[in-house]
Amino acid sequence: MAAQEDEHWWFVGRRHILRRLLARNLADKAQNPLLLDAGSGTGGNLPLLAEFGNVHAFEYDAGARQSARDKWAGDILFGEMPDNIPFESKNFDLITMFDVLEHVERDSDSLRALSQRLADDGRILLTVPAMPWLWSRHDELHHHQRRYTPDSLREAAEKAGLEVVELAYFNTLLFPLAVVQRIAERVFNRHAETDLMPHPVVNAALAGVFGLERWIVGNVPLPFGLSLYASLRKS
Numbered sequence: 269m270a271a272q273e274d275e276h277w278w279f280v281g282r283r284h285i286l287r288r289l290l291a292r293n294l295a296d297k298a299q300n301p302l303l304l305d306a307g308s309g310t311g312g313n314l315p316l317l318a319e320f321g322n323v324h325a326f327e328y329d330a331g332a333r334q335s336a337r338d339k340w341a342g343d344i345l346f347g348e349m350p351d352n353i354p355f356e357s358k359n360f361d362l363i364t365m366f367d368v369l370e371h372v373e374r375d376s377d378s379l380r381a382l383s384q385r386l387a388d389d390g391r392i393l394l395t396v397p398a399m400p401w402l403w404s405r406h407d408e409l410h411h412h413q414r415r416y417t418p419d420s421l422r423e424a425a426e427k428a429g430l431e432v433v434e435l436a437y438f439n440t441l442l443f444p445l446a447v448v449q450r451i452a453e454r455v456f457n458r459h460a461e462t463d464l465m466p467h468p469v470v471n472a473a474l475a476g477v478f479g480l481e482r483w484i485v486g487n488v489p490l491p492f493g494l495s496l497y498a499s500l501r502k503s
Contacts, residue, residue, distance in 0.1 A: 273312035281478025301361035307368035311336025349378035379428035437493030
């Protein structure tokens with residue numbers, strides 16, 4: 269991830285969509301809002317978040333924290349959800365979790381703990397992998413606990429005492445390719461190395477197709493997709 273997230277099509281395309289979602293969720297906030305990135309990984313999203321406000325971050329893995337610090341000079345602390353979340357004295361306007369919740373065993377408890385760091389009118393913006401029937405070796409290699417449906421993600425949020433402001437699919441345009449790949453893996457019992465960097469032409473084409481969804485997300489409800497996003501607030 270640390271080596272590829274600046275250029276790999278999935279990260280590039282997703283950042284286009286995240287930029288739009290961030291703008292939507294911070295539209296009514298004061299200048300320079302306070303942001304918390306929960307589970308910052310190797311830091312690929314931190315420069316993007318810094319475009320929108322004053323960013324703090326935490327990450328469980330020491331190697332990932334160091335990689336993040338090599339990319340971004342802000343405050344990245346150790347943290348573990350749900351019982352060891354730093355920044356106790358701060359109230360954040362927006363807390364982000366980009367493909368993090370699926371790694372956490374106690375998802376509702378973690379959302380509830382994060383909500384205690386929210387300002388009264390703050391929001392949690394998260395993304396997760398969707399459609400449990402697409403579960404594959406890719407999920408196992410990335411230590412996923414689950415893939416979500418809209419109902420299961422809504423249930424986790426409401427169990428945490430949070431209200432769902434918006435919840436929808438994305439990564440829809442490339443969905444047919446993913447389905448064909450998953451079927452091929454099961455038929456031939458072979459795992460496709462999807463984490464490898466594709467040929468530059470292929471990589472640019474996939475990033476371009478994925479990134480097109482930034483003009484759709486939030487305007488037209490997509491009927492399916494490889495991922496879900498949700499905006500949550502305190503009930």
